[in-house]
Amino acid sequence: MTEGYEYVPHRLLRCRVCDIASGVEGELMAVINEYVSSTSSEHWMELAYIRGTSGREFTTAVANVEPAKARS
Template sequence: MDEQYHYVPHRLLRRRVRDIASGVEGELMAVINENVSGTHIERWVKLAYVRGPSGREFTTSVGNIVPAD
């Protein structure tokens, strides 16, 4: 378990997106494959980091990200 995360390329990086879970729109800043395990068993998830209208970034599942219309 050397690395806890790594960046993943995504076609919507630096574009305006909408998080379908919350309805919030913002700019997709990064997609990271992150190790969220708390034990010796690794569990990896792909998280999208979105900068919302307030300027703060939030995370959501990559599957929740769609292009903003």
């Protein structure tokens, strides 16, 4: 294997989303299927990269991403 990651298309790319695990909102910048490993296991995992209002990006599982609710 030459690459440890691959970009994955997602319907919410560049949209405002919410990470349901943390409650933090931001813009979905990318979804990447990454090869991750620890001392006990190695596997592929789809991670969502979200840019929060501070400008910093964080990752979460793709299953935790949902569209942000519109504010009134």
